[in-house]
Amino acid sequence: MLKITTVYHNNLHQSELKDDWGFSCVAEHPNGNVIFDTGAKPAILESNLKKLHIDPQSIKYLIISHKHWDHKGRALWLLEQNPNIIVYMPKTSSNNLEKSLPINSEHIHSIKEHCPISDTFHLILSKNLWLNELALGIKTSKGIVAVTGCSHTGIVKIAKTMRLVTKEKIHALFGGFHLMRSSKSKIKNAVIGLQDEDINFIAPCHCTGDLALTIFKEEFNHKFLKNGIGSQYLFEV
Ligand SMILES: [Zn+2]
Ligand SMILES: [Zn+2]
Secondary structure (H helix, E strand, C coil), X not given: CEEEEEEECCCXXXXXXXXXXXXXXXXXXXXXXXXXXXXXXXXXXXXXXXXXXXXXXXXXXXECCCCCHHHHCCHHHHHHHCCCCEEEEECCCCCHHHHCXXXXXXXXXXXXXXXXXXXXXXXEEEECCCCEEEEEXXXXXXXXXXXXCCCCCCHHHHHHHHHHHHCCCEEEEEEECCCCCCCHHHHHHHHHHHHHCCXXXXXXXXXXXXXXXXXXXXXXXXXXXXXXXXXXXXXXX
């Protein structure tokens, strides 16, 4: 089974966990465990991982979606716990992301284009004028389970690119959809774009915004999954 757990987030799902602005989730898979982003503060990530029984030693890959502090803030702490983690991050012009990590350079991969990590895990690179961003696609028997960080480059564009690159339908889409400052009409366009992709489940969170969450819930109905810290989802691999 593939188990996705949201471990760092600005909204709670389970009250014994700690909430804070930022995002991180863990994908536990027979072919390797992945942590996608690390949130902002080490104490909060550490405490939530412990309560959710996720051991940093069990993590094989770290994906940093983009350069913002609320997504890569605690990469350092995690690598101190487990220096064997293999890191993937988008290539940036300044290379600040790479410089901020104190590990052997052969464990760090700066991604310049879409690339598979293995048969199971695929990275999709998208760009806008200000940043490069990675999304993760995990192959399952029902299609791709996709995770995005903030989707600054556009959630519909990311979903479409994911489908075209992996040549598979998206089964579920998790993460920040970055619509928190968007107008109703822009949110409706995102709904239409994602409905065109025929995604079975969406679990928007983080920077998606309250208005967009309400509209998505209405429009996607049973396909909408609530997502907060401690939310867990199981998929057949
Ligand atoms: Zn961001
Ligand atoms: Zn963010």
